[in-house]
Amino acid sequence: TTTHDFRNLFCGMDTPVPTLSGNTVPYVNLDNAASTPALRHVQESVNRFLTFYSSVHRGTGFKSQLSTHAYEESRTQMLKFVGADPQNHLCIFGKNTTEAINKLARRFPFSPERNIVLISQMEHHSNDLPWRAVATVIHVRLLPDGRLDETHFDELLQKYGSRVALVAISGASNVTGYINPIHRLAEKAHAVGAQMMVDCAQLAPHRQIRILPLDDPAHLDYIALSAHKMYAPFGSGALIGRRDIFEQGDPDLRGGGQVEIVTTRQVVWSAPPEREEAGSPNTIGAIAMAAAAAQLEKIGMETVAAHEAELTAYALQRLQTITGIKIYGDTRPETADQRLGVIPINLPEISHFLVAAVLGYEFGIGVRNGCFCAHPYLLHLLGFSEGEAEQIRQQMISGDRRNAPGMVRISFGLYNSTADVDRLIDALQAIRAGDYTGQYLQNQATGEF
Numbered sequence: 001t002t003t004h005d006f007r008n009l010f011c012g013m014d015t016p017v018p019t020l021s022g023n024t025v026p027y028v029n030l031d032n033a034a035s036t037p038a039l040r041h042v043q044e045s046v047n048r049f050l051t052f053y054s055s056v057h058r059g060t061g062f063k064s065q066l067s068t069h070a071y072e073e074s075r076t077q078m079l080k081f082v083g084a085d086p087q088n089h090l091c092i093f094g095k096n097t098t099e100a101i102n103k104l105a106r107r108f109p110f111s112p113e114r115n116i117v118l119i120s121q122m123e124h125h126s127n128d129l130p131w132r133a134v135a136t137v138i139h140v141r142l143l144p145d146g147r148l149d150e151t152h153f154d155e156l157l158q159k160y161g162s163r164v165a166l167v168a169i170s171g172a173s174n175v176t177g178y179i180n181p182i183h184r185l186a187e188k189a190h191a192v193g194a195q196m197m198v199d200c201a202q203l204a205p206h207r208q209i210r211i212l213p214l215d216d217p218a219h220l221d222y223i224a225l226s227a228h229k230m231y232a233p234f235g236s237g238a239l240i241g242r243r244d245i246f247e248q249g250d251p252d253l254r255g256g257g258q259v260e261i262v263t264t265r266q267v268v269w270s271a272p273p274e275r276e277e278a279g280s281p282n283t284i285g286a287i288a289m290a291a292a293a294a295q296l297e298k299i300g301m302e303t304v305a306a307h308e309a310e311l312t313a314y315a316l317q318r319l320q321t322i323t324g325i326k327i328y329g330d331t332r333p334e335t336a337d338q339r340l341g342v343i344p345i346n347l348p349e350i351s352h353f354l355v356a357a358v359l360g361y362e363f364g365i366g367v368r369n370g371c372f373c374a375h376p377y378l379l380h381l382l383g384f385s386e387g388e389a390e391q392i393r394q395q396m397i398s399g400d401r402r403n404a405p406g407m408v409r410i411s412f413g414l415y416n417s418t419a420d421v422d423r424l425i426d427a428l429q430a431i432r433a434g435d436y437t438g439q440y441l442q443n444q445a446t447g448e449f
């Protein structure tokens, strides 16, 4: 067992779910890198607020004022969560990390002289595709084990230095759980006059984030995160970062709630962050996210990290007892405290579709399979060339998904326990032994069950 048990902080942990064989088993969620269940404290905060919820920023009624207050308090809480200073930083609420990064991409002051964004080959598509629309994107290469090749990063900065506007890197990978040295990279980015944005979607629920003051060379200029990965529901996220760029230029979306005055010819925008939040905001989502952040702070991110490291070490050690298993990334239990509890695997001769389907439908264990919205990273980890990837893509277009590249991803959350790992190992052993796969094989080609 682990030192801590956080299951009581959540509701419905042992929800019974049906299996295809007609049994009922308690559900185990090992897909926390995708989304996390809401904390009890989050549910209670939302429930309390639902009685009072009303329009924000416009009404004079009591409920409207209370809603406005709660919304603004949530903003303050999110700034505090990452150590931001309200004088120089702001928190713009939006629907998720993807929206936050797209907003930054549209609002970032690129110039013809500085129009390069340096990202890495391990990025989630959300921290890659938005930049391709507005800048020249250069991908930092990866080492064979899937870590960022920092020597290549240095070379690129040296080569393109004065043209690099922004370095945009994930705080931690949603595929291997690797944690990037974001402050060291920020220092190097700032040394060539570039800014630093960190995709904190994965980092936020597992490690303390410090944005640091703007005069600290290692500071982060912008952070993006999503509520649904940090124990609050879908639909809210935040872009937290330096205020100055949002004081200039027009907002990316236009509508109500963001103006001082509008005549038939003229618009005077409100100051940010209001300027950046067109339309009625997701107040409940902001409150939920802030409640989750407050609870994580209360538990202490070091305690969270220590608990997850214990689980990850235990899982890595037990997974390696399965004959023929392939574990990608760092497989060492002794370095489990230096990465997140995200473990991608494959079983020999059984597709990731099938493994995930049997885990879900026969064992009540939720995982994710596929490419995790990080195609370049998966191709690297699986050792495919672009040519091979293209061949596979053609096969898939023709409806044959047997060779679709991918992995099965196991990812831990705060409430998981060693008993969950034991359930997983037993299930994988049974799948490995071929106990369950027969009936699923016919569905394997389409991936539909």
Ligand code: PMP
Pocket (backbone or CB within 6 Å): 033, 034, 096, 097, 098, 099, 124, 126, 127, 170, 172, 173, 174, 199, 201, 202, 226, 237, 373
């Ligand atoms: N970045 C990373 C590293 C992620 O893991 C995810 C979600 N899988 C995202 C960005 C996108 O988050 P969202 O879907 O909430 O916008």
